[in-house]
Amino acid sequence: MKNINRKNQLYFDFGRDYEADLDNFFFSSKNSILKSELDEILNGSINQKLFITGNKADGKTFLLNSFLNHNKIKQLQSIYIDVSTLNKNENYLEGLASFDLVCLDNIHKIAENIEIQIFNLINECKATKTNLILASNGNPNELNYFPDLISRFNEFKRCRINPIDDNDVVECMIFVTQKLNLNFSEELIQFISLRIRRDFYSIKMTLQDFDKFLYSEKKQPTKISAASFLKSYLN
Incomplete structure (x- = not known):
């Protein structure tokens, strides 16, 4: 306090x-x-x-x-x-x-x-x-x-405060990547958007954790690396 x-x-x-x-x-x-x-x-x-x-x-x-x-x-x-x-x-x-x-x-x-x-x-x-x-x-x-x-x-x-719906997910992800200075292509964002939970906290944490995954695995942000990350991350 x-x-x-x-x-x-x-x-x-x-x-x-x-x-x-x-x-x-x-x-x-x-x-x-x-x-x-x-x-x-x-x-x-x-x-x-x-x-x-x-x-x-x-x-x-x-x-x-x-x-x-x-x-x-x-x-x-x-x-x-x-x-x-x-x-x-x-x-x-x-x-x-x-x-x-x-x-x-x-x-x-x-x-x-x-x-x-x-x-x-x-x-x-x-x-x-x-x-x-x-x-x-x-x-x-x-x-x-x-x-x-x-x-x-x-x-x-x-x-x-209405939950983020399907029509807002991509816009929200772009908003987060810009705030966090993450260089993810629109194609990659579209790919992840189909597999991500629909609340701001989950979207932010998933993108941050994906960025950490890329750094630790020395990978580039592609649909292949995203698929590899999400396979273990969402299970």
Whole structure:
């Protein structure tokens, strides 16, 4: 945790990743609405309430951290909290309604004694300019919290990090190879794309591991070397 001294109060950034970069988040075509909502905040919108859902490996935590690391957000008073780490009888969220941006992660893992704190924070933020972004594996109505808190969650704009589908795989692979400076031909990318799992983490790890394989085996990036790698890698 990193201590943050703001307005004579001591806060903690719970679980922050200060290296995450928004330029490294792949927005597939189906995630254009989510990107648009985040762009609104970057462009100065206030009092936005956004509830982001997605599967476990879809990058919610990375997205929140990289968004907070954006140059425009760095100029603001902001904080990231992984609420799944809060379980003591302390008022962790007191005073956060004065912040410009509050990001609460893992909303689906709230301890019972923290529910009322989040409920109170949402109510307090209604009277301020605070942008509030929540991230969860499940939609509000799938969560087992007290009804008034679920009602507050349902007032948020809802966006989902949609999984990468077949039409986005090649584009995603090109995105990753460019970010990692991997010199793979389009023909090779097409070949691997037919044999790779459809989530960003798996795509990135497969391409990185293939590059390591090429280095260790002193091979060139070809369909033959890819077939040899994938035969053992996917089994």
